[in-house]
Amino acid sequence: MNLVAGGHFDNIAFILCINVQLATKARALSERLSLDYRNDFNETDVDEYLKKGRRYYIEFGDTLVCLKCLGLKQHGAIFSDFLSKSLAYRRFSGGIKKEAIARAIGVNKNFRPQVTDLTAGLGNDAFILASLGCLVTLVERNPVIYSLLENGFERATDYGTFDYDIKDIVNRMMIIYMDGDNFLSTYAGLTDVIYLDPMYQKRRKSAAVRKEMQAFHSIVGMDDDAPSLLRLALKKARYRVVVKRPLRAQYLDNHPPSYSIRGKTTRFDIFVISPSPH
Ligand SMILES: C[S@@+](CC[C@H](N)C(=O)[O-])C[C@H]1O[C@@H](n2cnc3c(N)ncnc32)[C@H](O)[C@@H]1O
Known part of the structure; x- marks a missing residue:
């Protein structure tokens, strides 16, 4: 194996x-x-x-x-794309009030927390947070997914030479190839907010999306160690830890959060450590 x-x-x-x-x-x-x-x-x-x-x-x-x-084309190519139409749409029409992730992280007009995303994946959530003004450290451990992420980051950096909005956003992002557990254990200080979005078997998607997810799942696996990552994160965050889950999923590590923010398909579970500045 x-x-x-x-x-x-x-x-x-x-x-x-x-x-x-x-x-x-x-x-x-x-x-x-x-x-x-x-x-x-x-x-x-x-x-x-x-x-x-x-x-x-x-x-x-x-x-x-x-x-x-390889062979029969079951789905399109999977890559990290910070310049995609969907992220551009969220950037221009979203904002602090509309983006549930912004409320979950505790972004407000006077405070942009520094976020450590310990499950960076292809970087979409982190990019949205950086576009809202947060400094975001993206930590990814899977070498294949990291290669895609790194390439997405480099293409966005190149694009930033003539699009200053994109330049500002990527300047607020730092990508690290490491296990989140190691990162937290070796990082001495506290981080304002820790964000976790571990893999979870998602259902009821269109056939094409399901196939793409299958491919992603089959390379990444199921992130079974996410409960211990949450336990460590709770010791290393200054203000809060935020866990993204499918709407009806059980709590990670069966740990009830301080409160949750629910969207149509997704839920953000927020573990408050201390109140964020207003
Ligand atoms: C569901 S994806 C995250 C998607 C991401 N939020 C986005 O918006 O693109 C989960 C990712 O977290 C990574 N991951 C899971 N546990 C990790 C850990 N302990 N350290 C680093 N990366 C981890 C997996 O390899 C996978 O790429």
Whole structure:
């Protein structure tokens, strides 16, 4: 079994690199995960990999690093995209009052907490918080997901050379490849707010979204250690810990929060440590 902390990689066929500038990173990932490194592939290769249950590959392309399906295209490429239409829409039409995550974190017009997102994933939640003015540290432990996140961050940084709003947002973000547990144990100080959004089996999605989630799930696993991460987070946050859950999910670690903010499909459980400044 291909075991690296925080992920399952037996279903990945290979790392494909078609951009020489990304070759060092692509090779490092292939070595870390003991996966084939390739510059191209053909139909015969595909059949061989599929027979072994390897249904995905990671592409280091011209500009994009993404997770793709091998063989039948079950879903689109999965990548981190801070320049997506949906994040732009939330940025322009959301704001402190409309974004439930902003209320959950305790953002107000006089106070933008410093947030540590210990389950960064592709960085969408963290980007929204940074766009609201928070300084956000994004911690991700899965090497595949981190590669996608890092590439999304680099593309947004490049874009920021001519879009100053994006530049300001990415300047408020810092990405770290580490286990959240290690991060908290080695980080000496307190952080204003700790944010957790561990994996959870989500239901009732459209078929295409379900397939994308399946792919994400099958690479990341189920984050079964999230309860212990919550326990540590509660010791390391100055004002609060916020846990994102599906609306009807049980509390993480069966720990009732101080209160919850409910949306249509998502719930934010807020564990207040001390009152945030107003
Ligand atoms: C549901 S995703 C987070 C999605 C993210 N909130 C977003 O908006 O894109 C969960 C992510 O947390 C990561 N993760 C889970 N436990 C972690 C830990 N202890 N340390 C670092 N990353 C962790 C997983 O690898 C996965 O990428």
